[in-house]
Amino acid sequence: MLxxxxxxxxxxxxxxxxxxxxxxxxxxxxxxxxxxxxxxxxEGIARQSGSLQHSDTASLVGTAVVVNVTFPIRNDGYYNVRxxxxxxxxxxxxxxxxxxxxxxTAAPVSxxxxxxxxxxxxxxxxxxxxxxxxxxxxxxxxxxxLFLNASYAAVIPVNLEVGFHYHWGAPFANLTYDVGTPTPxxxxxxxxxxxxxxxxHTPGLSVVGMLNVVVTQSNGTACTRQSFPxxxxxxxxxxxxxxxxxxxxxxxxxxxxxTFVGSGFDISLPTETLP
Amino acid sequence: MSGSPSPPAGYPPYEPPGVSGARIAGAVSLTLxxxxxxGLLPYYLEQYAARYGLSAPIxxxxxxxxxxxxxxxxxxxxxxxxxxxxGPVRVMSAGFDLIYVVYLLQNxxxxxxxxxxxxxxxxxxxxxxxxxxxxxxxLAGIVTTLGDIRRPWERISxxxxxxxxxxxxx
Numbered sequence: 344m345l346x347x348x349x350x351x352x353x354x355x356x357x358x359x360x361x362x363x364x365x366x367x368x369x370x371x372x373x374x375x376x377x378x379x380x381x382x383x384x385x386e387g388i389a390r391q392s393g394s395l396q397h398s399d400t401a402s403l404v405g406t407a408v409v410v411n412v413t414f415p416i417r418n419d420g421y422y423n424v425r426x427x428x429x430x431x432x433x434x435x436x437x438x439x440x441x442x443x444x445x446x447x448t449a450a451p452v453s454x455x456x457x458x459x460x461x462x463x464x465x466x467x468x469x470x471x472x473x474x475x476x477x478x479x480x481x482x483x484x485x486x487x488x489l490f491l492n493a494s495y496a497a498v499i500p501v502n503l504e505v506g507f508h509y510h511w512g513a514p515f516a517n518l519t520y521d522v523g524t525p526t527p528x529x530x531x532x533x534x535x536x537x538x539x540x541x542x543x544h545t546p547g548l549s550v551v552g553m554l555n556v557v558v559t560q561s562n563g564t565a566c567t568r569q570s571f572p573x574x575x576x577x578x579x580x581x582x583x584x585x586x587x588x589x590x591x592x593x594x595x596x597x598x599x600x601x602t603f604v605g606s607g608f609d610i611s612l613p614t615e616t617l618p
Numbered sequence: 619m620s621g622s623p624s625p626p627a628g629y630p631p632y633e634p635p636g637v638s639g640a641r642i643a644g645a646v647s648l649t650l651x652x653x654x655x656x657g658l659l660p661y662y663l664e665q666y667a668a669r670y671g672l673s674a675p676i677x678x679x680x681x682x683x684x685x686x687x688x689x690x691x692x693x694x695x696x697x698x699x700x701x702x703x704x705g706p707v708r709v710m711s712a713g714f715d716l717i718y719v720v721y722l723l724q725n726x727x728x729x730x731x732x733x734x735x736x737x738x739x740x741x742x743x744x745x746x747x748x749x750x751x752x753x754x755x756x757l758a759g760i761v762t763t764l765g766d767i768r769r770p771w772e773r774i775s776x777x778x779x780x781x782x783x784x785x786x787x788x
Contacts, residue, residue, distance in 0.1 A: 352765040353772050359758035363712075367751040374744070498743035504736035 377496045380420030380456070387419030401548035403608035406471035408478075408514060408545060413463045418454040422496035426451040429464060430490040433509060435483055439474040443485060468511070476613050480518050482544055483511045512544030520556070520599045520615050528587065535586040535594065539571060539601070542579045549576050552605025558586060558617075559598050566592040573603070626771070637697055649693030657685020675728045684718050700778055702770065705763030712755035719748050 349357075401410045418424055430447040446466035454460040470479055477483070491503040523536035535558070543550050554571040567588040573580065588594070600614040660681045664674040691711035698704045726742035765773060 349776055350765070350769060350772060352761060352768065353776065356758055356761040356765055356773075359754055359761060363751045363754040363758055366754060370747055370751065373747075377744075498747065500740045500743075502738040502740075504738075506734050 376421060377499070380422050381495065384418050384420035384424075387417050391417055399547045401545050403514075403548070403550070403552075403605050404467075405607065406475070406610050407467045407469040408548065410466045410468065410545075410547075411463060412466070413461060415459055415461050416452075416454060417459040418456060421456045423456055424454040425494045425497070427454065427460075427462075427491065427493040428452070429462060430492075431464060431466065432488045432490075433466070433468075433485045434488075435474075435485045438477050438483060439472070441473075443472070443474050443478070444468050470610055475610075478511060478513060479515050479610070479612060480513055480541075482513050482516055485509045485511050512546060514543050514545045514548055514550055515603070515612060516542040516544045518612060520601075520617075522594070522599070522617055525588075525594060527590070531590055532587040533590060533592065533594075535567070535588055536583060537569070537586050537599070538581060538583040540579070540581045543575055543577050546577065550574075550580075550603075550605065552603055552608065554582070554601050554603050554612075556584075556586075556599060556601040558588065558592075558594070559600065560593050561596040561598075562593075566594070566597060636700060641697055641700070645693040645697035648696050649689045652689035652692045653686055656688045657682045660685065671732055672730045675725075676722065684721075688715060688718060700774065702766050705759055705766050708759030708762060709756060710759075712752040712759055715752035716749065716756060719745055719752065 399410060399412050401408055403409075428448050428451050430445070432442045433444040433446075434442045444466050446464050448462060448464060452460050452462055468478060469475065485508070487507045487509045489503075489505045489507060491501075491505070493501050495501050518539070518541040521538040521540070523538070525533045525535045528534050537556065537558075539554060539556065551574045554573050555568065556571065557568045558566040560566055567586045569584045569586050571582040571584055573582065594617055597617050598614045599617060601612045603610055603612060660676075661678050664676070664678050664681070668674060688711075691707070691714055695704065695707045695711050698707045723742060723745050726740060726745050728737075728739045728741065730737050762773070
């Protein structure tokens with residue numbers, strides 16, 4: 344028997360029913376693969392974090408030490424990670440209440456599925472801020488908070504907040520001035536040997552420039568000044584120069600101050616009073 | 619479809635099977651399967667996650683109750699297929715699914731803290747995708763109900779043709 348063609352309403356209902364089932368099956372499969380992929384990615388990152396290869400470089404710019412940390416990140420999942428941005432806030436309440444530095448990725452990073460990408464964080468520790476004198480001379484444990492924002496599998500925004508500790512290495516750690524015994528010279532001046540000692544603890548930072556030292560009497564009159572050429576990478580530095588001061592110069596109670604001037608960097612170091 | 623008028627000339631005779639024992643068994647099986655997937659699986663996933671300190675975004679009891687209703691309505695839809703109630707039951711089933719997803723969308727944020735890591739996942743966009751199948755299902759239910767009202771013999775004659783009479787489309 345020849346069956347008549349179904350009505351448009353019947354066919355529409357049938358098409359809609361099939362579409363609803365297909366959409367559900369597709370979404371269930373998508374959800375399952377997203378979950379599996381997220382676990383794979385998480386495990387991959389956990390494995391990677393144990394042996395994270397990162398490179399740090401530092402430079403002196405203006406009144407700041409700029410630290411660039413670069414590290415690779417892998418995505419072992421199937422789905423892309425898009426728009427990944429990192430913001431890090433560095434603070435230490437005992438040094439100053441306001442954040443010492445705030446940094447973020449220059450541009451959002453994308454990591455394809457089963458691919459990898461490189462994240463670069465440029466952190467500027469401005470030594471002209473209130474924490475500057477402390478950070479110039481002292482190493483410190485700085486608390487960091489890292490905020491990660493990304494979009495996973497195109498439809499799932501993820502925000503991660505991680506606390507971490509950052510060890511700050513001071514570029515002029517343990518800066519001291521040793522003033523030797525003044526010796527009268529035949530030309531009517533006094534020869535004063537001054538030794539400057541400091542340690543550069545900032546990883547990857549080359550301290551290159553001139554250390555200009557000024558000895559000022561307690562009445563505010565400058566006694567003598569001298570410049571020390573500095574060229575050092577990490578480690579201790581000891582520089583000795585002989586200063587020639589007028590006979591009238593009262594060294595007892597005088598202050599010794601220095602300014603470091605490098606390529607694009609100019610900062611005053613803390614003063615010290617001579618005994 | 620008891621009480622339905624006979625099909626007009628040209629339509630094959632049809633045999634509404636009624637709500638048989640086999641159909642009820644099928645409906646119960648589907649209900650149990652759905653309940654396992656929509657009610658119990660999320661419940662146990664939350665319990666599993668709680669062992670690792672992950673907080674539950676949705677009350678476990680709510681998941682089980684809502685999952686049961688979703689599963690029950692899906693089973694009822696199977697049981698009532700040979701009747702005129704099928705369309706309205708599908709509308710109810712898809713409508714409840716929609717309401718359930720819309721309810722979950724009220725707070726689509728999962729936030730937890732593990733070992734000092736504070737993790738927030740926003741799954742609103744993902745849930746919005748899950749509005750699509752019930753929305754299409756709701757439309758299908760409405761169209762089926764309208765079809766059953768306008769041509770009460772048509773769906774049954776195609777879906778439940780008399781035995782030994784395979785439909786031949788012309």
